Amino acid sequence: MSRRHVETACLLGPALVVLALLFVVPLARLFSLAFTDPAGPFATFGVLAESAVYRQVMWNTFVVAVIVTALCVLLAWPVAYVLSRLEGVWFGLALYGVLFPFWISVLVRTFSWMLLLERNGPINRLLMATGITEASLALLFNNVGVLVGMIHVLLPYMILPLYGAMVRIDRRLLLASDGLGASLADTFRRIYLPLCVPGLAGGATFVFLLSLGFFITPALLGGSNAITLSMLIASFVNDRLAWSLAAAGSLALLAIVLVLMALTARLLPIERGLFAR
Amino acid sequence: MHRRTFLLTAAGGLLAGATGLPRLARAADRPFTFTSWGGALSNAEKAAFIDPFGQLKGIPVVNTSPTETAKIKAMVQAKAVEWDLVDVGGRTVWQGAGEGFLEPVDVSKIPNAAALDKGWVAPNGIATSTGATIMAWSKTAFPDAGPQSWADFWDVKRFPGPRGLYRFFYYNYEAALLASGLKREEVFPYTTEKADMAMAKIKELKPHVSVWWGSGAQPPQLLSSGELALSSAWSGRVLAAEAEGAPVGFTYKDGIAWANWWVIPKGSPNVDLAHQAIDFALAEAQQAKLLDLKTYGPVLSAATSGADAETKKILVMAPDNIKDMLILNEGEANKYSIAYEEKWNQLMLQ
Numbered sequence: 001m002s003r004r005h006v007e008t009a010c011l012l013g014p015a016l017v018v019l020a021l022l023f024v025v026p027l028a029r030l031f032s033l034a035f036t037d038p039a040g041p042f043a044t045f046g047v048l049a050e051s052a053v054y055r056q057v058m059w060n061t062f063v064v065a066v067i068v069t070a071l072c073v074l075l076a077w078p079v080a081y082v083l084s085r086l087e088g089v090w091f092g093l094a095l096y097g098v099l100f101p102f103w104i105s106v107l108v109r110t111f112s113w114m115l116l117l118e119r120n121g122p123i124n125r126l127l128m129a130t131g132i133t134e135a136s137l138a139l140l141f142n143n144v145g146v147l148v149g150m151i152h153v154l155l156p157y158m159i160l161p162l163y164g165a166m167v168r169i170d171r172r173l174l175l176a177s178d179g180l181g182a183s184l185a186d187t188f189r190r191i192y193l194p195l196c197v198p199g200l201a202g203g204a205t206f207v208f209l210l211s212l213g214f215f216i217t218p219a220l221l222g223g224s225n226a227i228t229l230s231m232l233i234a235s236f237v238n239d240r241l242a243w244s245l246a247a248a249g250s251l252a253l254l255a256i257v258l259v260l261m262a263l264t265a266r267l268l269p270i271e272r273g274l275f276a277r
Numbered sequence: 278m279h280r281r282t283f284l285l286t287a288a289g290g291l292l293a294g295a296t297g298l299p300r301l302a303r304a305a306d307r308p309f310t311f312t313s314w315g316g317a318l319s320n321a322e323k324a325a326f327i328d329p330f331g332q333l334k335g336i337p338v339v340n341t342s343p344t345e346t347a348k349i350k351a352m353v354q355a356k357a358v359e360w361d362l363v364d365v366g367g368r369t370v371w372q373g374a375g376e377g378f379l380e381p382v383d384v385s386k387i388p389n390a391a392a393l394d395k396g397w398v399a400p401n402g403i404a405t406s407t408g409a410t411i412m413a414w415s416k417t418a419f420p421d422a423g424p425q426s427w428a429d430f431w432d433v434k435r436f437p438g439p440r441g442l443y444r445f446f447y448y449n450y451e452a453a454l455l456a457s458g459l460k461r462e463e464v465f466p467y468t469t470e471k472a473d474m475a476m477a478k479i480k481e482l483k484p485h486v487s488v489w490w491g492s493g494a495q496p497p498q499l500l501s502s503g504e505l506a507l508s509s510a511w512s513g514r515v516l517a518a519e520a521e522g523a524p525v526g527f528t529y530k531d532g533i534a535w536a537n538w539w540v541i542p543k544g545s546p547n548v549d550l551a552h553q554a555i556d557f558a559l560a561e562a563q564q565a566k567l568l569d570l571k572t573y574g575p576v577l578s579a580a581t582s583g584a585d586a587e588t589k590k591i592l593v594m595a596p597d598n599i600k601d602m603l604i605l606n607e608g609e610a611n612k613y614s615i616a617y618e619e620k621w622n623q624l625m626l627q
Contacts, residue, residue, distance in 0.1 A: 053622040060626075119439075120503040140504065141488050224444070224489040224625040238347045239445070240618065241372055 034247035044248035054232065054249070058256075061229040064143070064218070065211035068150045072158040072207045073200065075151065080162035080199075084169075098159050106153055110220045113149050114140060117221070145221035150214055157210065158203040165199025201268035205261070212257065229253055308337040309547050311554070313364035315342035317517060317572050318406070318537065322364065325566035326405070326558040333557070334550070346372065353378040353543045361547040362554055363540050367607030368447070368614065370402035370538050375611075380541040386552040389559035396604050397536055397576050404536030405558045406573045407593040409512045409602060410448045411532040413496060416524040418506035426531045427456035430507060431482055438506025439487035441496055442479075446472075446614055446621045448509060451533045451603055453478035465606040467613040476617070480624060489625065500525045513572035516591055520571070529591075529598045535605040536576055568592070 035041040048054045079098065086094055101109065116123055117139040124136040139145055169192065177187040215230040222228075229249065236246035311327045313319040323340045331338035341360070346369040352358045373379030379401040384390050390398050397404035412430055414423035418438050424430045430440070430452070442449055453475035454464050464471070488505060490496055496510035497518030515527045539558070541551045557563060564580035567573065574592035575581060581595045589595040593602065 051619060053619055053626060056623075056626050118502055118504050138487065219491070223487070225627065227622070227626065238345070240615075241347060241350055241376060243350075 030247050031251050032247075033244050034251050035244075037244040044244045045252070047245060048248055048252060057227050057229055057232045058253075060225075060227065061212060064146065064150070064226075064228065065208050068147060068154060068211045069158075069204050069208045071147065071151055072155055073204060076155055076158035076162050076203065079155075080159050080166055083159070083163045084166035098156050101152065102156055106216055109152060110149055110217050113145065113152070113221060117145055117148065140221060141223040143222070143226055145223075146218045146226050149217040149221045150211060153217060154207045154210055157206040161199040161203035161206065162196065163199070165196045165202075169195045197268065201264070205264065209257065209261075212253065307359070308339045309362075309550055309554075310339045310341060310360050311362045311364075312341045312344050312360045314344055314537070317570060318364070318513065321567060321570040321573070322406075322558075325563055325570075327554070329563070330554050330557045334553070336550075349373070349540075349542050350376065350378045356544060358542045358544045358546070360542055361545045362551045363542060364405070364537050365402070365540055367535055367538055367605065368611050370399050370540055371608050371611035373540060374399075374401045378543050380543050380545065380548055380551075382541070382555070383552060386549075387556040387559065389556050392561075392577060392579065393559065394576075394578070394604075396606070399538070399607070402538040402540040403555050403559070404576045405539050405555070406537045406567055407534060407576050408537065408573045409529065409532040409534045409593050410443070410452075410509055410605075411512050411515065411527055411529055412507065413500055413510040413515045413525055413527040414507040415500045415503060415505065416526050417503060419526065423526045423528065424507060425528055427452045428458070430509075431456040431478070433482075433485050436507060438485075439504070440482065440485050441488040441490050441499060441505045441508030441510075442482075442486050443509055444489045444491040444625075446475075446617050447610055448533055448605075449479055450475045450610070450613055451605065452509060453482075455531055455603065461603045464603060465609045467609045469616075472613050472617055476620060476624060483624070483627075497523055497525055512591070512593065516572045529593070530601045532593075532598075532602045533605050534593045534599060534602045535607070537573065538607075 034044050037043040083091065083094055083098070115121060118124070119136045119138070119140070121139075123139065124133075127133045128136060139148070173191055173195075174187055177191045182190070213230050214228060215234065218226050218228045219231055233246045233249045236242045236249060309331065311322070313322050319340065319342050327338050327340055344363050344365055346365060349360065349363060349365075349369070352360065370379070381400055382398075382403055384398065387403065390403055393404070412424050412427070414436075415438075419436065424432070424436050429436060442452075450467070450472060451464055454471060455461070457474055457478050459471070488495065488499055488508070490499070490508065493511045493514040496505070496508040497514050499505040500508055500510075501518065501523040510527070512527070512529070512532070515525060518525055519527070539555055541548055545551060559577060561577060561580050564575035564577040565583055567575045567580070568584045568588055571588060571591060574594055576594065578594045578596070578599075581589065581592045584592060584595070589597065593599060
């Protein structure tokens, strides 16, 4: 083994040991629980497959994740663009504006949204005072609340990779496209957008995967029909004490995510977005 | 200390931690440990029951929180029981009996249990304090008088406004059947006809239910902020909010009385002490100390007699209150909760 290999092994070693002991082993033990049901090793998966509730919750979870991802892309695009064009103090201010929410606990932010969105809260009072709405809107304990809360938490995960892609674009390419007579729309479609795709794919993957596992925000801001998979799994663990079912549900989610990731990875250059150089 | 020595010591400590510590934690020489819900109830239990018990026995005691059923199960499975006595909700007592993670309670070692209402003693747990799921309302929405029965609660014409109900079939089964006109003594035992009837009744009210609450702090908060007009709620939380001046009204009429149960995790090294602690907490003098709490009350009805008129109004076991209430049959509630979980979740997802 060359000296370089030894160095690599030494540098990676501690992280691998920690990961193996604190992540891989517990995860394997959790998943092995899925096959310990007294009714047979695959009985839990049968229960899940037959449960209309599980199917509906799985569907809900994916729909919410897709909508959150799409809205995050739309909202993050202009912010990332402005960030990539700003310089000096203004850039610093804008970047801290994006990063600041990271430093506040998700729980605190979620509770703050509850205060803002409630029936007699400031947002409803403003809407009614300005005559935009007649009666107060139901913004809390339904999907509106869930989307607002989740997008607020996840937006930075979209903005930063997108900014990373945008800032690396050589602006001379845009000038060249312009000089060769392409319209603004053409330049965007054929030059700018393709160069943003790695960041877009990376950010969207982050947001989508994090959305799938969201717990606190939908639990606090959502209504009874906004149950997500993580809430259902938590209920299997805490209320029903059906741990094999919880393990099977988590394993099924992981399997679906891995398949989706593999498919996406073949279509989009995700790794270039995730590991920006 | 040299850096090298420090590193070696640290490494040695880590090794010892990895191999030796779990065994140490299992040893019986840790103090007697009581775990409860936290907040006002934990403070009252510490002051009225656990600390005096430790002094009486001359042993160190530890009060911890919060209580969690899944944690008891995990401790018992891992054979590393760190809690000797745990305050839990009724459902846990029956889940523990079914899954075998609770020690059986030996009533012969708890003479004071004989004075309790039969409903408060179970094979794997004993009730030590009482509360109820009651109707509460926003005084802004109903300044004069709120609903006085579950039938009123279901009456959206006389009592218009968004409602809150508990997230699970628990409490809602009882409330819906009482609203349908069943008598209190007809609610239990549970049958599929009754459960279907309750589901239909809840489905009828569902368009008017805007919050299915999961934590006890929610109803009083949502009622004071005006998000809800009326809601089911845990009595202790409503009383605590009222004491802080929240504009929330409530009634014990048609309330669903339940208890906080004490259980002993299977494999606790202090099973005998735990039995003695339960017996100590059920003595009239100890039970009477709960009167000062003014939220959750004694489980021993004799202990309510010493209360002043104001306090009597908020005690579940005071004769004037309990006569208008339904005592929740936790064993039956556990049965319908399991049998109707899928149907209940389907209703929630609609």
